[in-house]
Amino acid sequence: MLFNYKALDNTGQEKTGAIEAVNVDVAITSLQRRGLVISSIKEDTGSNSLFDKKFTFFERVTGKDVVILSRQMSTLFEAQISALRIFRLLSAESENPLLAKKLAQIADDLQGGSQISAALAKHPALFNDFYVNMVRSGEESGKLDQSFLYLADYLDRTYEVTSKARNALIYPAFVVVTFISVMVLMLTVVIPKISAILLESGQDIPIYTKVVLGISNFFVEYGLGFLALLVVVGIILWRFFRTPEGKRTMSQIKLSFPYVSRLYRKLYLSRMADNMNTMLLSGIPMIRTLELTADVIDNTIYKDIFTDALSRVKAGSSVSDALSRNAEIPGIMIQMIKVGEETGELGNILKTLARFYTREVNNAVDTLVDLIEPLMIVLLGLGVGFLLSSVLIPIYNIASAT
Numbered sequence: 451m452l453f454n455y456k457a458l459d460n461t462g463q464e465k466t467g468a469i470e471a472v473n474v475d476v477a478i479t480s481l482q483r484r485g486l487v488i489s490s491i492k493e494d495t496g497s498n499s500l501f502d503k504k505f506t507f508f509e510r511v512t513g514k515d516v517v518i519l520s521r522q523m524s525t526l527f528e529a530q531i532s533a534l535r536i537f538r539l540l541s542a543e544s545e546n547p548l549l550a551k552k553l554a555q556i557a558d559d560l561q562g563g564s565q566i567s568a569a570l571a572k573h574p575a576l577f578n579d580f581y582v583n584m585v586r587s588g589e590e591s592g593k594l595d596q597s598f599l600y601l602a603d604y605l606d607r608t609y610e611v612t613s614k615a616r617n618a619l620i621y622p623a624f625v626v627v628t629f630i631s632v633m634v635l636m637l638t639v640v641i642p643k644i645s646a647i648l649l650e651s652g653q654d655i656p657i658y659t660k661v662v663l664g665i666s667n668f669f670v671e672y673g674l675g676f677l678a679l680l681v682v683v684g685i686i687l688w689r690f691f692r693t694p695e696g697k698r699t700m701s702q703i704k705l706s707f708p709y710v711s712r713l714y715r716k717l718y719l720s721r722m723a724d725n726m727n728t729m730l731l732s733g734i735p736m737i738r739t740l741e742l743t744a745d746v747i748d749n750t751i752y753k754d755i756f757t758d759a760l761s762r763v764k765a766g767s768s769v770s771d772a773l774s775r776n777a778e779i780p781g782i783m784i785q786m787i788k789v790g791e792e793t794g795e796l797g798n799i800l801k802t803l804a805r806f807y808t809r810e811v812n813n814a815v816d817t818l819v820d821l822i823e824p825l826m827i828v829l830l831g832l833g834v835g836f837l838l839s840s841v842l843i844p845i846y847n848i849a850s851a852t
Contacts, residue, residue, distance in 0.1 A: 452468055452469070453469050453474060453492065453493055454466075454491070455468070455481060455486075455488060455491040456488075456489045456490045456491075457481060457486035457487055457488045458486065458487045459485065459486055459487075469554075469558075470554065470555060474491060477491060480561065510548065511546060511548055511549045511552070511576055513605070513609045513612070513613075515546055515549055516576060516605060517602065517609050519540065519544075520601045520605055522540060524601070527594045533560055533566055533594075537554075537556050537557035541553035541557060552576055555573075556570065556573070559572065565586075565589060566589060566594070567582050567589055570582050578746070579742055579746075580725065580729070580745070580746045583738065583742055584597050584600065584601050584729065585601075587729075587732045587733050587734050588732065591733050593732075600731060600732055601728075603728075604724060604725070604728040607804075611717065612717075614812065615717065618815050618819045622822050625826055626826070629830050629833070633833065633837065634673075636837065637669045637670075638666070638670055641663065641841065642666055644845070645663045645666060645667075648663075653848055655844055656843065656844065658840050659844050662840040662841065694750075698751075701751045704749070705749075705751060705778070709821075710818075712814060713811065714749075715778070716811045718752050719783065720807035720808045720810070720811055721746065721747055721748075722747055722756075723783070723801075723804040723807060724800075724808070725739075726740075727801045727803075727804055729743075730796065736769065737763065740756055740760040740769075743756055744760065755773070755776045755779065758772070758775070759772035759776075768791055769791060769796075770787040770788035770791055783803060786799050786803060787800070
């Protein structure tokens with residue numbers, strides 16, 4: 451619930467604002483902890499006007515927002531500013547309403563005596579287990595500024611790789627959608643009018659033209675039903691891929707699809723090495739590092755690999771031996787991890803591996819984009835050429851016969 455209040459601070463100046471709380475008593479207690487003397491407080495009932503309502507459905511916190519937030523917190527902690535003041539400041543300065551609201555709630559929890567990691571853990575949509583454990587490690591070691599710096603660097607690298615892979619598919623997706631839209635428009639509007647001319651001429655129609663006319667008739671007569679079927683199938687698949695079985699199926703598809711599988715493998719290996727390196731540098735034990743890496747890597751197959759490796763490490767096996775039992779982990783990575791364990795430089799070895807696979811991901815994305823563009827031009831040219839020739843050749847034959 452949101453409460454609007456008027457209060458006086460320690461200097462006697464009047465303050466007005468709003469506070470989120472479960473009820474009015476909690477709101478009053480929170481304001482009094484800030485050193486405010488409340489003169490009035492009442493619940494914000496909102497406006498009944500449609501234009502004054504906030505559509506919070508569209509509010510979201512992006513990965514970029516979390517990267518910038520972590521960088522800001524790292525800088526402020528390094529400047530020896532108190533945690534409560536940091537979150538109050540960031541909440542007031544945030545341009546994202548949802549993020550500002552979450553930061554204000556975290557600040558209220560801190561003012562109530564909660565630890566930073568515990569306050570962050572209440573917002574798993576923004577701060578996952580990996581993030582919370584990194585902060586908890588910083589609290590225990592007294593190096594919160596370094597923990598947030600590690601987090602900022604890690605999230606920055608992850609965001610850069612992920613966004614590059616995602617942005618590389620925007621242009622091909624746009625071209626495909628445009629092509630499909632144009633083809634459907636021609637098949638439902640243009641081709642039916644031309645087909646009437648062809649049928650009235652009484653001339654023999656080539657087989658490829660009959661195929662095009664058949665497709666056109668199908669879209670004209672059953673287009674809406676076909677569209678509804680596609681929507682239903684899409685919803686069913688979307689719900690299926692949110693289930694454990696669906697997630698496993700999607701993970702297998704990503705690792706078995708030609709060429710794309712190599713990109714995903716390198717992406718997962720880069721994320722694995724970078725995550726383990728960041729957590730080990732922050733002083734998190736290897737057992738906990740493997741547990742969190744299994745969740746962060748975002749692939750069911752690799753999660754099973756790390757879950758199996760975790761049980762073997764708990765039984766006394768080394769990390770390299772535990773991972774070597776799985777073909778999805780390259781031999782070169784196993785050997786380098788083994789060298790790191792023997793020399794006590796596992797963190798640096800993982801850092802080197804993370805950089806190597808990040809470069810490999812970037813190169814794979816660039817190569818994929820270079821292959822997609824000419825391939826799409828050829829396929830689109832063939833599609834348009836087939837459609838036009840199927841219509842123009844019979845028309846040309848009719849004109850020649852007359």
